[in-house]
Amino acid sequence: MQHQLTYYECTDSGHPSMSMLLSMMTMVSDAHSIFVGLDRAAVDKSGGAWVIVGYDGQLAPHQPCFGDQVIIGTRALAYNRFFALREFWLSDLDHQQQYVHVKALFVMMDLTARRLMRIPARLITPFASPLKKRLPRLAKPGQLPAEYAARDYRVRYFDIDINHHVNNARYLDWMLDPLGPDFLRQHRPVAFKINYEAEVQEGATVESRYVLDRPTLTTVHEIWAGGRRCTTAELSWQTA
């Protein structure tokens, strides 16, 4: 889908923020579902909901700016009984420059039992992706060492989206904000791995733990809420 980048999707660098990039991915996968005839009502009927397990993405050195027209694309890559793999990309209108490429792994959560469910055939076959016994795994974020820094964030009402859950793209804001404006202005992310383990609940205060390894320009992050680790991530950076 074509999309014009607004200034409020971008940081003061003029380029889209990580949380907005992930929100755009959600937007285009929703549009893809509707395109193949699976709107929210069709998914709701199954008693389940798609849940993101993780992302593994790369960003090109050249990124688009607010005001630019971009293409946000997605494709269902493969699935098995429990997992569905999808790729996303952000490119210019001529498909000459790929700004971002992301693989994402999804599962289906039984909303009543609050546990994994088999993906119903009618919710996956319309995507015409191959059924595979074994799906490639997404690369895992590195471990947070014993010594780390941390900052607390209160979940705000406006972090909650139309699915009545905390928009999990927002987690990136909690993860990156404690790195500070100086670091964020002088560096840009070139790769990221995110692994979602548990949901952050409305009204929670999260603890954003992180460590920055200066020599490799790598940051490792964990989001904790209610005594539980909810999300881990690792980002690689370059000097902006």
Add this chain to the structure above:
Amino acid sequence: MQHQLTYYECTDSGHPSMSMLLSMMTMVSDAHSIFVGLDRAAVDKSGGAWVIVGYDGQLAPHQPCFGDQVIIGTRALAYNRFFALREFWLSDLDHQQQYVHVKALFVMMDLTARRLMRIPARLITPFASPLKKRLPRLAKPGQLPAEYAARDYRVRYFDIDINHHVNNARYLDWMLDPLGPDFLRQHRPVAFKINYEAEVQEGATVESRYVLDRPTLTTVHEIWAGGRRCTTAELSWQTA
């Protein structure tokens, strides 16, 4: 300009949040400037920057939903030596339904002297709005009473926009969040008045003071930072 509402511009009601509505207004006034030949560079050359003084807006009972195509419109209404008045609207594609109507008052700030400056003729005549000695004043928000509730918010890096300032649409999130999810889900804003008095600085912690008058469903808000009142606002609500 035509715009498709994304899910991340909307709250869990499915309708755009107040802060996103104001961001859309900024987006379309920027687009209007560029359309008349005044891009950022042209404004920068004057040594000044447009600064918003206040908003006075109404919202219709029927609001658009994420995924909807809308028109965001703007028009320069009038100006004098120091002030420029502009109106904004959000409507459906056929201009049959006007969802939001806002008047906004702007001044020009001398960025070196940090004070009001006369609006240079070359930055205002392209908008072809009438020069008026006296501009109508925007309605002022009511006074916060002596007894109020308050909550602190830390300005996040991602609240800063391409102008390297805290995006003043975000103030609405700090103002409305303390009203709580129950109130925000059961009510919708129908009118708002906002008055910006001083800028919130990067790295600040703001105190969001508010009071809710249940009989009239009116809320009054003040944002304080560094011992200074930065913004006042008043909203009228109806049961959703």
